[in-house]
Amino acid sequence: MEFLGSTALYNILRGPLVWVAFLVFIGGSSYKVYTLLYLAKKEKVIFPFISLKATLKSIFHWLIPFASRNWRLRPVMTTVTFLFHICLVFTPIFLLSHNILWRESWGITWWSLPENIADIMTMVVIFTCIFFFLRRIFAPEVRFVTFSSDYLILAISFLPFLTGFLAYHQWVLPHKAMVNLHILFGEVMLIAIPFTRLGHMFYFFLTRSWMGSNFVGLWHTRDW
Numbered sequence: 001m002e003f004l005g006s007t008a009l010y011n012i013l014r015g016p017l018v019w020v021a022f023l024v025f026i027g028g029s030s031y032k033v034y035t036l037l038y039l040a041k042k043e044k045v046i047f048p049f050i051s052l053k054a055t056l057k058s059i060f061h062w063l064i065p066f067a068s069r070n071w072r073l074r075p076v077m078t079t080v081t082f083l084f085h086i087c088l089v090f091t092p093i094f095l096l097s098h099n100i101l102w103r104e105s106w107g108i109t110w111w112s113l114p115e116n117i118a119d120i121m122t123m124v125v126i127f128t129c130i131f132f133f134l135r136r137i138f139a140p141e142v143r144f145v146t147f148s149s150d151y152l153i154l155a156i157s158f159l160p161f162l163t164g165f166l167a168y169h170q171w172v173l174p175h176k177a178m179v180n181l182h183i184l185f186g187e188v189m190l191i192a193i194p195f196t197r198l199g200h201m202f203y204f205f206l207t208r209s210w211m212g213s214n215f216v217g218l219w220h221t222r223d224w
């Protein structure tokens with residue numbers, strides 16, 4: 001416990017490990033997207049069918065809640081998924097505590113969310129993760145297609161929010177220990193993105209491009 005709350009650990013987590021986390025996240029994700037595009041190019045039957053207009057239309061339709069038929073068919077899941085993703089992506093980027101760190105390290109700042117709103121958005125992520133977890137356990141049609149890796153990526157998404165929330169409120173563990181734990185889980189999440197299905201944050205756009213272009217170009221119909 002003493003080591004967990006130590007300045008020595010904090011210095012490692014805030015120093016070299018931040019570099020490792022961001023370099024692996026950016027470098028690894030770029031490499032993954034590059035290899036996918038490279039493989040697609042080799043296939044010969046993929047790129048000639050890609051249309052920019054169909055790609056943008058498909059992405060736009062799938063990013064708007066309830067705009068696609070598939071979203072409308074599952075209203076509860078759609079609401080939960082959108083709430084989860086919006087809060088998951090925007091909270092860390094516009095969090096005041098994070099912005100202060102960016103300013104300290106690089107001298108850059110941007111708009112921050114009011115702290116109480118950020119706190120609510122954090123709770124949204126925590127509760128929606130619990131919802132996904134229970135759904136995987138109790139809904140038979142989901143349990144049937146659930147693997148341990150599904151729990152793993154859920155835990156990786158959940159833990160930075162849980163520990164960030166507990167650190168902010170100074171609950172459960174001494175503040176320094178919880179902040180260290182939070183930074184560690186935040187870095188684990190960034191590093192895991194290129195190596196796990198969390199990479200869908202990039203692949204989503206490639207999938208929509210392919211599906212959108214095929215549906216419009218080949219089958220003359222819409223993919224939403």
Ligand code: HEM
Pocket residue numbers: 014018021088091092095097098101115118119122160161164165166167168169179182183185186187189190
């Ligand atoms: C890369 C390293 C990271 C560092 C150095 C870092 C640092 C911090 C610090 C210092 C706090 C404030 C704790 C307090 O108020 O006492 C915080 C809070 C928080 N962080 Fe991070 N963080 C990192 C990564 C992440 C990631 C990847 C996520 C989520 C994707 C995340 C989500 C949060 C959340 C949700 C809060 C608390 C919001 C609240 O309830 O007010 N952090 N972080």
Ligand code: HEM
Pocket residue numbers: 077078081085088089132133136150153154157189198200201202204
């Ligand atoms: C920014 C672009 C992103 C897009 C477009 C996106 C899109 C999606 C979609 C379409 C699903 C399937 C939802 C469903 O079954 O109804 C999904 C699930 C999921 N996403 Fe994302 N995502 C993004 C970013 C992220 C990030 C950054 C993380 C975490 C690091 C994440 C974590 C998850 C998790 C854990 C699930 C599965 C939830 C479950 O257990 O069913 N996503 N995402």
